[in-house]
Amino acid sequence: MNKLLSVFASTLLVVSVIVPGGRVAAEDASNALSLVVMDPLAAPLSCPCVEGYAQRDYEVLAEYLQSTLGRPVVLTFAESLAVALQKSARPANLVIGKQSVVQADADELKLKLKPISRLTDQNGSTDQYGMIVVNREDPAQSVDDLAGYTIYFGPAEAAEKHSAAIACLSGAGIDPGKDQRKISPACSDGACEVIDLGPQSKTAAVISSYAQPLLEGCGTIKKGDLRVVAKTDPVPFITLFAADTLSAEDVELLQASLAAAALQPKVVEALESLVGFLPVETDVVVEKKNGAVNP
Numbered sequence: 001m002n003k004l005l006s007v008f009a010s011t012l013l014v015v016s017v018i019v020p021g022g023r024v025a026a027e028d029a030s031n032a033l034s035l036v037v038m039d040p041l042a043a044p045l046s047c048p049c050v051e052g053y054a055q056r057d058y059e060v061l062a063e064y065l066q067s068t069l070g071r072p073v074v075l076t077f078a079e080s081l082a083v084a085l086q087k088s089a090r091p092a093n094l095v096i097g098k099q100s101v102v103q104a105d106a107d108e109l110k111l112k113l114k115p116i117s118r119l120t121d122q123n124g125s126t127d128q129y130g131m132i133v134v135n136r137e138d139p140a141q142s143v144d145d146l147a148g149y150t151i152y153f154g155p156a157e158a159a160e161k162h163s164a165a166i167a168c169l170s171g172a173g174i175d176p177g178k179d180q181r182k183i184s185p186a187c188s189d190g191a192c193e194v195i196d197l198g199p200q201s202k203t204a205a206v207i208s209s210y211a212q213p214l215l216e217g218c219g220t221i222k223k224g225d226l227r228v229v230a231k232t233d234p235v236p237f238i239t240l241f242a243a244d245t246l247s248a249e250d251v252e253l254l255q256a257s258l259a260a261a262a263l264q265p266k267v268v269e270a271l272e273s274l275v276g277f278l279p280v281e282t283d284v285v286v287e288k289k290n291g292a293v294n295p
Contacts, residue, residue, distance in 0.1 A: 031071045032072040033074070033093045034092050035058075035073055035074065036081060036085075037058050037076065037097070038095065038105075039119075040079075041056050041210065042058055042077060049217035050214060053213055053272065057271070058077075059270075060270035061267060064264060064266075074088070076088040081102065081106060092243060093243050093246055094243070095243075096119070097238065099118075099237065100159035103157075111243065112243065112244040113241035114242050115240070115241050116241065116242050117239070117279055117280060118278050118280060119271060120275050121273065124274040124275055125237075126236060126237060127235060128235060128236075130154075131231055132165060132169075132205070132228070133194060133204065133226040134199075135194050135195060135199040135201075135203070135227070138227065142230065143168060143172045145229070146204055149202045150180045150201075150203050151176050151180060152184040152189070152193055152204070153190075154187070154208070160206075160232060161208055164233055165206040168230055168231075187207040187215060190205030191207055191221055191226060193205060195225050204229070205226075209231075240258070242254065259276075261277060262275050
């Protein structure tokens with residue numbers, strides 16, 4: 001048995017004897033792990049408009065990690081890494097959020113973060129994609145029809161709404177000119193522009209696949225107001241990063257603990273996930289078919 005499997009086995013043993021909701025006493029405050037949560041589907045960063053969606057409870061994950069790792073976990077919720085570090089009194093050991101956004105923020109702050117695990121969604125996927133949408137009455141039927149359109153992209157750090165969308169358009173031979181490229185910080189901004197400008201405006205927007213239920217559920221748009229004409233290639237979604245301040249042994253223990261979380265229904269349910277976390281180096285998409293999980 002290699003070292004990682006040994007660690008995984010010992011973690012399973014610890015999990016089996018932990019009282020649900022129990023906490024391991026902190027040895028010392030300096031031993032705490034600081035976890036920055038930038039997941040847009042985390043409850044403090046989202047809205048409760050859609051029942052059972054976008055209300056991920058990271059407090060449950062923190063309690064689980066405290067129990068299995070034997071050290072306290074301090075949570076900080078923020079939409080950007082810079083804001084999180086301003087709010088927190090300690091440097092970030094772990095950061096979880098949209099992979100491209102975390103990477104962009106870390107690069108800007110010159111922080112060294114390594115992706116180690118990805119969170120599966122309710123269907124078992126670790127990916128998201130961008131959706132190019134038009135007004136429901138717009139004549140465009142596919143990405144090939146978007147030549148000459150003004151397109152609202154997301155910011156550069158949102159890969160699904162920017163680089164992936166540009167690649168999708170380029171694949172169809174479409175390269176929007178400078179005056180036709182607009183940036184909307186939020187999915188709601190671009191979506192509302194497409195609706196407000198009307199079907200004859202030759203306007204499209206790129207929204208995140210995870211955001212569509214929220215736009216409709218919160219009443220930002222009505223169901224059917226927008227029509228999807230193209231989807232981008234998938235990009236990694238919610239990813240957990242470890243700072244270079246953590247030792248290789250710490251990261252290994254953490255990965256084993258995250259792998260074992262798949263056997264903890266309370267944790268998986270709290271994170272609105274099908275099978276919890278998957279290691280980045282062996283990342284696969286799992287499909288739920290007929291009630292069974294198939295890798």
